[in-house]
Amino acid sequence: MTQHFGQHFLQIPGPSTVPDRVLRAISMPVIDHRGPEFADLAQTVLTGIKRIFRTRHPVLIFPGSGTGAWESAVVNLLAAGDTVLTVETGHFASQWRALTQKWGIEADHIPGNWRNWADPEAIRARLAADTDHKIKAVMVVHNETSTGVVSPIKAIREAIDAEGHPALLLVDAISSLGALPYEHDGWGADVTITSSQKGLMLPPGLSFIALSPRAIEAAENGGSVRSYWDWREMLAFNKTGYFPYTPATNLLYGLREVIMLLEEEGLDNVFARLDRLAAATRAAVKAWNLEILCENEAAHSSVLTAVIMPEGHDSDAFRHHVLSKYNLSLGQGLGRVKGRVFRIGHLGQCNELTLMATLSGIEMGLRNLQIPHAQGGLQAAMSLL
Numbered sequence: 001m002t003q004h005f006g007q008h009f010l011q012i013p014g015p016s017t018v019p020d021r022v023l024r025a026i027s028m029p030v031i032d033h034r035g036p037e038f039a040d041l042a043q044t045v046l047t048g049i050k051r052i053f054r055t056r057h058p059v060l061i062f063p064g065s066g067t068g069a070w071e072s073a074v075v076n077l078l079a080a081g082d083t084v085l086t087v088e089t090g091h092f093a094s095q096w097r098a099l100t101q102k103w104g105i106e107a108d109h110i111p112g113n114w115r116n117w118a119d120p121e122a123i124r125a126r127l128a129a130d131t132d133h134k135i136k137a138v139m140v141v142h143n144e145t146s147t148g149v150v151s152p153i154k155a156i157r158e159a160i161d162a163e164g165h166p167a168l169l170l171v172d173a174i175s176s177l178g179a180l181p182y183e184h185d186g187w188g189a190d191v192t193i194t195s196s197q198k199g200l201m202l203p204p205g206l207s208f209i210a211l212s213p214r215a216i217e218a219a220e221n222g223g224s225v226r227s228y229w230d231w232r233e234m235l236a237f238n239k240t241g242y243f244p245y246t247p248a249t250n251l252l253y254g255l256r257e258v259i260m261l262l263e264e265e266g267l268d269n270v271f272a273r274l275d276r277l278a279a280a281t282r283a284a285v286k287a288w289n290l291e292i293l294c295e296n297e298a299a300h301s302s303v304l305t306a307v308i309m310p311e312g313h314d315s316d317a318f319r320h321h322v323l324s325k326y327n328l329s330l331g332q333g334l335g336r337v338k339g340r341v342f343r344i345g346h347l348g349q350c351n352e353l354t355l356m357a358t359l360s361g362i363e364m365g366l367r368n369l370q371i372p373h374a375q376g377g378l379q380a381a382m383s384l385l
């Protein structure tokens, strides 16, 4: 194995690097999760996280990964034989659909080429054809982490409303919350799911579910058999400041610190910083004469950029090279684009110099492996910054 010195550059699109302040917060002694001190911590984070989702309604926090939160939405709202509408934006949208189908739910599907967003007009047309309102929910991934494409959630809500269709809107904001503008209430989402390890800059291990009053009502009156993921039980306990079972106490300390960090910088400033870094990344990729997977200018993600490898070159061999040579981790191509794209994460606490180091590693790797590219990527990124 290669011996590395100095800092590891974790530039995958999540998990993102955890700020030192957050690591220190997590290293607090574990406390009694049924004692008074815990209730203070829980109330602080349960209230604070609402400001990040921009909601007035409850947000649930489960120990678990984002996939668990996907399943929680399915079992609390749907039952075998129900129908949902899914949109194929990439690997994660496909995985969420597959999970739903395992529960015996019919997943009507709008296919996609993994290079564009979930089209509100296509959703509207599908709902218009559903005259007997069989579709119970529309499920969309906001930031498709496998492709670097962002879908227009507000416009999708408007498309649902334009048809007067009662479907709930379920949004995967797993890699966007805390990194891209998001308005749970303002955009009319019924369920928004995220997890700790991306824009929230925490280690993996927490998942979050923001609910609308309609989603809470639907979970009370329907859904499947559920136990661990039962929103009703979690809602009841959270009202008292506690959880039905042992919560991930130390990650909650970290979460309290993250909320402070995001609010000290100001959420809008975080979004603007990541927009600039993403624009600089795209400038570098274009100068290298490489192709960006996202083909819709309006849908570029500020969380990550997925880059297509030139024909005949394997993106995993490239990633392995920059990891062993420069201690730089880039995201792999997932599912259908495995071996064909690599993903540059520029989320979390990424700043100008982190990005420039990352782009340097990429440019040196391209040159070392004689992958066809033009000179000037770093210069283009620096000029933009």
Ligand code: PLP
Pocket: 014, 065, 066, 067, 068, 092, 141, 143, 144, 145, 146, 172, 173, 174, 175, 195
């Ligand atoms: N959805 C999106 C958009 C993701 O990026 C990921 C993970 O990268 C997931 C779902 C799955 O989340 P987890 O790996 O936390 O289960």
